[in-house]
Amino acid sequence: MATWRLRRAAAAIAASSAVCHNHGAGARAPRSPNGGYATDDESVELFPTLAKNSHDRSLRGTVVYYDGQMNDSRLNVGLACTAAVVGAAILNYAEVVSLIKDESGERIIGARIRDTLSGKEFDAFAKVVVNAAGPFCDSVRKMANNDVVPMISPSSGVHIVLPDYYSPDGMGLIVPKTKDGRVVFMLPWLGRTVAGTTDSSTAITMLPEPHEDEIQFILDAICDYLNVQVRRSDVLSAWSGIRPLAMDPSAKNTESISRDHVVFEDYPGLITITGGKWTTYRSMAEDAVNAAIRSGNLKPANGCVTDHLHILGGYGWDPASFTVLAQNYKRMKRTYGGKIIPGAMDSAVSKHLSHAYGTLATQVASIAQNEGLGKRLAHGYPFLEAEVAYCARHEYCESAVDFIARRCRLAFLDTDAAGRALPRIIEILALERKWDKARQKLELQKGKDFLETFKSSKNAQFRDGKHNGQ
Numbered sequence: 001m002a003t004w005r006l007r008r009a010a011a012a013i014a015a016s017s018a019v020c021h022n023h024g025a026g027a028r029a030p031r032s033p034n035g036g037y038a039t040d041d042e043s044v045e046l047f048p049t050l051a052k053n054s055h056d057r058s059l060r061g062t063v064v065y066y067d068g069q070m071n072d073s074r075l076n077v078g079l080a081c082t083a084a085v086v087g088a089a090i091l092n093y094a095e096v097v098s099l100i101k102d103e104s105g106e107r108i109i110g111a112r113i114r115d116t117l118s119g120k121e122f123d124a125f126a127k128v129v130v131n132a133a134g135p136f137c138d139s140v141r142k143m144a145n146n147d148v149v150p151m152i153s154p155s156s157g158v159h160i161v162l163p164d165y166y167s168p169d170g171m172g173l174i175v176p177k178t179k180d181g182r183v184v185f186m187l188p189w190l191g192r193t194v195a196g197t198t199d200s201s202t203a204i205t206m207l208p209e210p211h212e213d214e215i216q217f218i219l220d221a222i223c224d225y226l227n228v229q230v231r232r233s234d235v236l237s238a239w240s241g242i243r244p245l246a247m248d249p250s251a252k253n254t255e256s257i258s259r260d261h262v263v264f265e266d267y268p269g270l271i272t273i274t275g276g277k278w279t280t281y282r283s284m285a286e287d288a289v290n291a292a293i294r295s296g297n298l299k300p301a302n303g304c305v306t307d308h309l310h311i312l313g314g315y316g317w318d319p320a321s322f323t324v325l326a327q328n329y330k331r332m333k334r335t336y337g338g339k340i341i342p343g344a345m346d347s348a349v350s351k352h353l354s355h356a357y358g359t360l361a362t363q364v365a366s367i368a369q370n371e372g373l374g375k376r377l378a379h380g381y382p383f384l385e386a387e388v389a390y391c392a393r394h395e396y397c398e399s400a401v402d403f404i405a406r407r408c409r410l411a412f413l414d415t416d417a418a419g420r421a422l423p424r425i426i427e428i429l430a431l432e433r434k435w436d437k438a439r440q441k442l443e444l445q446k447g448k449d450f451l452e453t454f455k456s457s458k459n460a461q462f463r464d465g466k467h468n469g470q
Helices: 003-017 040-046 072-085 134-144 212-223 278-296 322-328 347-370 385-394 400-407 415-433 437-451
Strands: 036-039 061-064 094-101 108-115 121-125 129-131 152-162 173-175 184-189 192-196 237-246 261-267 270-275 330-334 340-344
Touching: 036 040, 040 061, 072 347, 072 400, 094 121, 094 134, 108 129, 129 134, 134 152, 134 237, 134 261, 134 270, 152 212, 184 212, 192 212, 237 270, 261 278, 270 278, 322 347, 330 347, 347 385, 385 400, 385 415, 400 415, 400 437, 415 437
Parallel strands: 129 270
Antiparallel strands: 036 061, 094 108, 108 121, 152 192, 152 237, 173 184, 184 192, 261 270, 330 340
């Protein structure tokens, strides 16, 4: 990109930054706290692995801007726990088998639900049913009317995780247009570097897997902009997710596919919300509830409270909260011989617990100190044994996969480290859930099968030697 275009983009970003909230993804931004244009030398100072010369191109400069980042697994479980505190009945491992209609067959009044852990089924009745099943929402809609027009156009997004040295702490890299016209990014994430992404049509499955050619595309793309040797053997984890890109069934132009959310009632009593993204999840929820109020002719006692509702653990939290953990708690660790020895609640662990659990981190720290569960689950990662027990007691954690994928992100950060941690995680969950040996063996096999879908360097099938440097 020509230097004058970079400067124009920098000016636009600086102007927009002045009127929006920026939550520090960037560090040491040049010249302006709101970001702006950085010369080639300034860019390399900010991002040391950025190549000044690559093939027949030279770095002219970069535009620095700020963005936000969150841990989606922690936010997701935090939402469920917050809903429970304010009165919701929360069920996981609960599958909708069928929808229940009224006697006339003209309105949905509930659902038949199967507990997938016990196999038992039961009916739940409601004035309005909200279908928020993501990429699976069309399957639920077909339970009401098998002839409905599909709303979902599923898209596959593949990401890979690389060691932390690929990107500096607090600074990411995005290339808005690669040589083949795609977008690629590389961001610091939970102590490692995440790179992506792809955008291609896919089938809807419960456990999508990345293809090797997609992983190679990401490696190829970032290789063009880095001075570090990009190696397939550095890939700690690779995974694929399904984006539920939505089409509004009522729209005249059925070819219009949107990344925005769609709220629709194509059968009385069944509100479907799909599409959208994490960034707008509160707006999505408000729109869905408003649609449910209209559908059921409901009379809420108050207006929407989302503007003032904190996620559980958020009240009273501040960025220095981790110091309370570091100063007041010890990590009591059990040795292989069974002896309990004290260890420091170091800054890395304290910050992790504070960011993951908010003010509830003291409960996790108490378990680590008082129950001898202060050991790290995997070398090089801040996740503690105490978190497994806490998540089983307070966060609906029902399986080993629940923990490594949906309560913490170890499976996504480092597949092989997650595999090594599985036996200990299962041992702790077995005590919490009273599992017998057969259940523990089953959990171990399920965990291994799950991790096989993450194409880390050790479980991937290499197709060529392009990025196979050792």
